[in-house]
Amino acid sequence: PKTPRERVDVLVIGGGQAGLAAGYFLRRAGAEFVILDERRRGGGSWQHMWPSLRLFSPARHNSLPGWGMPPQPGTEFPTVDHTVDYLRAYEHRYELPVLRPVRVTGVYDSGEELTVATDAGTWTAGAVLSATGTWRAPYVPAYPGTADFDGTQWHTASYPGPAPFRGQRVLVVGGGNSAAQILAELSTVAETTWVTRRPPRFMPDEVDGRVLFDVATRRLSGAASGVSELGDIVMVDSVREARERGVLRAHPMISGLTDRGAVWPDGAELEFDSVVWCTGFRPALRHLGPLRLSRERGRIPTEGTRSLEEPRIHLVGYGDWTGPASATLIGAGRTARTAVSEAIGGLGRKRPNAA
Ligand code: FAD
Numbered sequence: 001p002k003t004p005r006e007r008v009d010v011l012v013i014g015g016g017q018a019g020l021a022a023g024y025f026l027r028r029a030g031a032e033f034v035i036l037d038e039r040r041r042g043g044g045s046w047q048h049m050w051p052s053l054r055l056f057s058p059a060r061h062n063s064l065p066g067w068g069m070p071p072q073p074g075t076e077f078p079t080v081d082h083t084v085d086y087l088r089a090y091e092h093r094y095e096l097p098v099l100r101p102v103r104v105t106g107v108y109d110s111g112e113e114l115t116v117a118t119d120a121g122t123w124t125a126g127a128v129l130s131a132t133g134t135w136r137a138p139y140v141p142a143y144p145g146t147a148d149f150d151g152t153q154w155h156t157a158s159y160p161g162p163a164p165f166r167g168q169r170v171l172v173v174g175g176g177n178s179a180a181q182i183l184a185e186l187s188t189v190a191e192t193t194w195v196t197r198r199p200p201r202f203m204p205d206e207v208d209g210r211v212l213f214d215v216a217t218r219r220l221s222g223a224a225s226g227v228s229e230l231g232d233i234v235m236v237d238s239v240r241e242a243r244e245r246g247v248l249r250a251h252p253m254i255s256g257l258t259d260r261g262a263v264w265p266d267g268a269e270l271e272f273d274s275v276v277w278c279t280g281f282r283p284a285l286r287h288l289g290p291l292r293l294s295r296e297r298g299r300i301p302t303e304g305t306r307s308l309e310e311p312r313i314h315l316v317g318y319g320d321w322t323g324p325a326s327a328t329l330i331g332a333g334r335t336a337r338t339a340v341s342e343a344i345g346g347l348g349r350k351r352p353n354a355a
Contacts, residue, residue, distance in 0.1 A: 016044020018317030
């Protein structure tokens with residue numbers, strides 16, 4: 001796609017599930033649009049996740065708008081490969097105009113239009129939907145001693161599967177689904193210690209990830225406040241099996257790392273060969289830097305999906321702050337629909353603060 005200075009009404013950055021859902025609604029609205037994605041192949045960040053990962057709800061509850069995820073033979077909770085296949089087929093089915101690999105380096109205000117600079121030329125657009133996810137911005141909390149640790153440190157985003165950990169002493173940090181599934185897997189080949197900031201909250205065995213979506217939706221409408229009483233961790237088979245082996249026991253958070261291991265607030269120390277930080281992600285928004293939009297805890301202030309300071313910018317995906325469960329397959333569609341209708345509705349309208 002060496003097409004410098006091409007113009008479209010709407011430009012979508014990112015061709016993962018959120019960008020594809022946006023593409024579906026843009027196509028349906030007859031908009032002139034393009035989706036730019038820096039990866040060589042479709043499937044967004046799913047193609048980089050570890051092979052044993054299981055989605056936390058059955059296939060039909062992981063569906064983008066228009067066409068549901070087909071069930072995966074032999075397993076209720078789909079695998080990563082199945083998810084990637086679905087996203088690629090979805091892109092193909094709706095003939096979404098995704099150009100790859102094209103990396104967006106910056107979005108600029110060029111007056112009437114937004115200019116989108118990439119490593120394959122420059123586009124201009126009336127509106128930009130940012131759907132770049134969080135995978136490129138892994139978050140590791142700051143603890144004393146992390147630079148001194150002689151072992152290896154990993155993050156959910158770099159977790160390679162269990163092979164390199166065989167026979168090791170491994171510290172797993174974090175209280176969410178990633179930590180629980182990684183712990184479950186590692187504890188079959190390594191001696192694991194699990195630490196969380198507060199006691200982990202397991203969902204009842206009979207409940208799956210569908211309720212996370214329901215709770216996020218109810219919270220938005222004011223019907224539920226605070227965190228879910230149901231828990232955070234979905235008891236997929238591997239996690240249930242780890243509980244039966246007695247390894248699903250969390251300890252209080254460490255106060256820091258040492259050269260050989262970790263130390264706790266009461267002075268206790270343990271030695272480790274590796275630490276796996278399952279401590280989450282931040283929105284990957286560096287490409288919006290040139291617009292100098294303000295940030296609150298890494299997020300751009302929005303009303304719904306639209307940036308408050310630059311209404312031609314719309315954020316799709318990323319998490320509940322752009323729409324209930326917008327970072328999940330089932331939630332991406334609703335957020336994308338809002339963003340597309342606002343983006344198209346705002347086309348040609350001047351910025352409120354423009355002269
Ligand atoms: P991504 O999938 O990351 O796609 C963004 C795309 O944008 C990528 O292809 C990237 O290459 C591209 N991009 C980024 N920056 C640029 C740039 N500057 N220029 C051009 N292209 C760019 N969700 C569920 O629904 N069910 C689950 O069971 C579930 N389990 C999960 C388990 C784990 C361990 C993790 C980490 C996440 C899980 N999620 C689950 C959430 C889900 O995987 C992610 O939230 C989802 O992949 C986000 O989709 P996205 O389209 O927003 O971003």
